[in-house]
Amino acid sequence: MNYTEINTKHFNYFKSKIGELNIYYDDERCNHFASDHTENLFFPPEIVLFPQSSKDVVCILSYCNKHNIPITPAGALTGLSGGALSVCRGVCLSMKNMNKIISIDEKNFQAKVEPGVINEAFRQVLKKKNLFYPPDPASGGTCTLGGNFALNAGGPKAVKYGVTSNYVLNLEIVLPNGEIFWTGANTLKNATGYNLTQLIIGSEGTLGVITKAVVKLITLPIEKILMLVPFYHNEDACNAVSSIMNKQITPSALEFIESDAIHFVQNQNYAEVPFSLNSNIKSYLLIELDGNNKEKLFFDSEIIYNVLQKYQCDEILLAETEMEQERIWKVRRSIGLAVKAYSIYKEEDTVVPRAYLAKLLKGVKDIGKEYNFRSICYGHAGDGNLHINILKEDLNNYQWDIIIKEGIRKIFTLCVSLGGTISGEHGIGFVQKEYMDIPFVVENLKIQKKIKKVFDPNNILNPNKIFI
Ligand SMILES: Cc1cc2nc3c(=O)[nH]c(=O)nc-3n(C[C@H](O)[C@H](O)[C@H](O)COP(=O)(O)OP(=O)(O)OC[C@H]3O[C@@H](n4cnc5c(N)ncnc54)[C@H](O)[C@@H]3O)c2cc1C
Structure with a gap:
């Protein structure tokens, strides 16, 4: 697929919306976003943008969609399947500055967070309140909650407490065309319509960008x-x-x-x-x-x-x-x-x-x-x-x-x-997509690709991932 290269006009637009300080465009700094923890892959983006708010994400995505610029969300780049790499160049959308714990609702055992919050930092804040958010990937000291949501991260505690999807109640997402909405409700039960929350969990940043989340908490075992x-x-x-x-x-x-x-x-x-x-x-x-x-x-x-x-x-x-x-x-x-x-x-x-x-x-x-x-x-x-x-x-x-x-x-x-599958928690990303014919029949893959098309008809959001 042919995408538009980023030029001065595009740069000036991004600058007018998020400020030059929130943009990397020199090779040296862009190269830091060229690799995650997958093998020795190296795919530098043309530009790295650091949105500070959901509104910034809306502006950036709708602009990229209109101008056919590929855009790849990234958390802390600890992924093991190349999912956050800008393999088609374009924009790397680093979510790391959207890192506020917005609220902790102790009455309802819930927290509202931005995606750039570091997993372990979140868990430490909760610990002081005797609260517990169990998903604890071994990379917890560095990885972001946004990356965890996008990959349905697991970790050692999953055997007793379950994986990320068991703790996410509601997500604010931005679609590639800039539309923004919450996917569900802040409730422990929800039988209302299709479950878009769970569809986004594990979708590896290919359907929408997660800009906020409400997660379930439990009491801390002592x-x-x-x-x-x-x-x-x-x-x-x-x-x-x-x-x-x-x-x-x-x-x-x-x-x-x-x-x-x-x-x-x-x-x-x-x-x-x-x-x-x-x-x-x-x-x-x-x-x-x-x-x-x-x-x-x-x-x-x-x-x-x-x-x-x-x-x-x-x-x-x-x-x-x-x-x-x-x-x-x-x-x-x-x-x-x-x-x-x-x-x-x-x-x-x-x-x-x-x-x-x-x-x-x-x-x-x-x-x-x-x-x-x-x-x-x-x-x-x-x-x-x-x-x-x-x-x-x-x-x-x-x-x-x-x-x-x-x-x-x-x-x-x-x-x-043996009744298993090819990824339990790291996702398919860039490196495993050629094996998707092993766990899925053609009909299944067709439906999954159609879902991608509904969310991202122009294929600008994290292209060339999950499917060949
Ligand atoms: C030493 C080590 C140990 C690990 N242990 C575990 C483990 O025990 N369990 C486990 O599950 N994983 C583990 N991992 C893998 C990895 O850390 C996790 O998958 C983690 O969830 C990735 O988070 P990240 O912030 O680094 O995301 P990134 O690698 O930056 O991105 C991962 C994916 O999420 C997407 N993404 C990021 N933010 C957003 C957003 N806001 N909206 C939409 N999409 C987004 C990206 O596009 C990409 O597809 C480990 C990795 C390392 C290096």
Whole structure:
């Protein structure tokens, strides 16, 4: 598709609306918006605009729509599927300055926020009021709520509390033609018309720009304990996940980590590893229990301990204090960055019904042998969500760009055959769109493309994403 290049006339229009200080147009600063955390992609926009209000977003979008200028919303650029990259050039619409927590309604357990609020900063403000917004992607210290909404982000807490879509009640959105409206109501229930709120959640900034949101809050659980369980066999670690859940206990996190991932964190100095590493250990489960009664948590941890007796695991580490727990969580949160510091990698965000995790992991390793790649696997095992980091290491570009894709296709086909799909929380974005024929039949894809056309008939909003 041919789009209009940005010229002086366009620049002057943007300047008149949002001021020159809220525009980047030099290569050096635009280049900072050319990459997210996906492989080594680099797509610099022609210009970066920083709207300060919904009104600014309305002006910018309607202008781009009228002049056929592609425009791509961006949060903190921590995405792992290239969704926020300006792959067709044009405008990068950085939402990071729209970062106010507008209100916290303690009576109704709700908050109204702008999309540029940083996830962890929001959660810290709520903590002081004993309130809790559970979605906590491992990138929480940097990623924005807007990015979380657009990708339906998950994170470790999803196993007990659900994902972002379970907490968004209402959204203010701006359509590509500049129309602005709220999608629903600030209520816990809503059976009124089509559910546009949930359609926008996870739509990766391709249907509208989110300018405000009302989210649901819950009370903060006050007690936590954390267990780190080393396993001698990956299969045991995967199978233990279902066994634990079958005991009617729902941990607040249940993470699988291959021991190679921990070695990367240690070797790349991303975090201090507060436990000793044994070369016979193949993987770990990180199990967090939360609630308001510590005795009950210890009681549940005893049940888990008994479940684990039937698997070959080493001594279990129990972290009781917040400081001990945080040190272990820091290791978990550092894995992605530590792997990236070692090698370019492709991250596959596979998800299957959790009882099939062992089959998925075995399949991934077998496919790796067949296609000659090494993978580091970890993820939200309680949700059946396995992140597969495929390392480039010394593969040549032909192997990396062409051959590996056949292997990825096999992994995704395996996921779907197990009742799963190709992304649990990172989205399709730019890098996974060529695989959309695996989870969806043609009729399904046709309907999805028609929805895009209804919202964005001129295809200016985040073009060349999700679908080929
Ligand atoms: C170390 C690391 C750990 C991670 N862990 C997790 C995890 O545990 N769980 C998880 O789900 N993800 C995780 N991620 C992926 C990523 O952080 C999340 O997907 C996050 O939601 C992206 O937020 P962002 O602000 O960086 O968005 P960006 O990357 O900037 O954008 C992501 C998408 O949202 C769109 N977008 C952004 N703002 C808006 C808006 N206001 N309106 C409309 N569209 C918008 C963009 O166009 C793009 O398609 C991790 C990433 C890293 C690097």
